[in-house]
Amino acid sequence: MEKIILVTGGGRGIGAACALLAAEQGYAVCISYRTNEAAATEVIAAIEGRGGTALAIQADVSDESAVERLFAQMDKRFGRLTALINNAGMLFPQMRVEQMDAVRINRLLATNVTGSFLCAREAVRRMSTRHGGPGGSIVNMSSRAAVLGSPGEYVDYAASKAALDALTIGLSKEVANEKIRVNGVRPGLIHTDIHASGGEPGRVSRLQATVPMARGGDPLEVARAALWLLSDEASYTTGSFIEVSGGR
Ligand code: NAP
Numbered sequence: 001m002e003k004i005i006l007v008t009g010g011g012r013g014i015g016a017a018c019a020l021l022a023a024e025q026g027y028a029v030c031i032s033y034r035t036n037e038a039a040a041t042e043v044i045a046a047i048e049g050r051g052g053t054a055l056a057i058q059a060d061v062s063d064e065s066a067v068e069r070l071f072a073q074m075d076k077r078f079g080r081l082t083a084l085i086n087n088a089g090m091l092f093p094q095m096r097v098e099q100m101d102a103v104r105i106n107r108l109l110a111t112n113v114t115g116s117f118l119c120a121r122e123a124v125r126r127m128s129t130r131h132g133g134p135g136g137s138i139v140n141m142s143s144r145a146a147v148l149g150s151p152g153e154y155v156d157y158a159a160s161k162a163a164l165d166a167l168t169i170g171l172s173k174e175v176a177n178e179k180i181r182v183n184g185v186r187p188g189l190i191h192t193d194i195h196a197s198g199g200e201p202g203r204v205s206r207l208q209a210t211v212p213m214a215r216g217g218d219p220l221e222v223a224r225a226a227l228w229l230l231s232d233e234a235s236y237t238t239g240s241f242i243e244v245s246g247g248r
Helices: 013-024 037-049 064-078 102-127 155-174 203-210 219-230
Strands: 004-007 028-033 054-058 083-086 136-141 180-187 241-244
Touching (some): 004 064, 013 028, 028 064, 054 064, 102 136, 180 219, 219 241
Parallel strands (some): 004 028, 004 083
């Protein structure tokens, strides 16, 4: 069976590492991005330059009609997907809970939670044996924040990742007998641009002394875990989480 993957937010950071590794492992790769077309185009060029097949589509995952368009375009180009990495995620500048307003909280939940639900829904409609699909595998990109809570920085983000973990557990049981596995990866402090969007580009360096392995992680180290969970090597693994956090 041809392996076809969608990596949401695949233009940068962890998503880009997942897309590149998936291509290396023989997947036809679709990545989505929200605004950074240049970064997404670079990932596509890198995959095609190595003889792979890749497509980038602009789609804000928090927008239901954009998600439906994304999957329809993917169907047209590649056929039914067999793997999804729900990676698109964001955070806002660091602040305490007592400073947060509803606009911020709802925007964050719309991307990190609603967006992941919508993409999972579209994937299940294509993968599930209930819908005549061949099965498939989903990985949700959670965070160690779901467990640690991110006090003083972004408890809203941590709560969104805890919700994503509940999606992983619930959906994994819902579709376990329909040839779909659903798992999560919880990265720790990984070197990407996301920390700059939280207002502290040097956050990984500041906190790396709190990591038992005493360093931040590389996006590729996260991608390897995600791709393993998607693979047949993980054929009896569902509703599980891999912590990729150097022990933190
Ligand atoms: P990043 O470098 O900031 O990249 C985020 C990606 O998500 C970008 O491609 C961005 O698109 C896309 N994106 C954001 N909002 C979107 C939306 N509404 N619709 C569609 N795409 C959207 O982040 P990262 O560090 O690689 O993070 C990737 C995932 O890992 C996230 O879910 C994050 O929460 C999780 N994570 C990261 C860390 C870490 O330390 N880096 C730790 C734990 C978990 P554009 O390129 O168009 O902006």
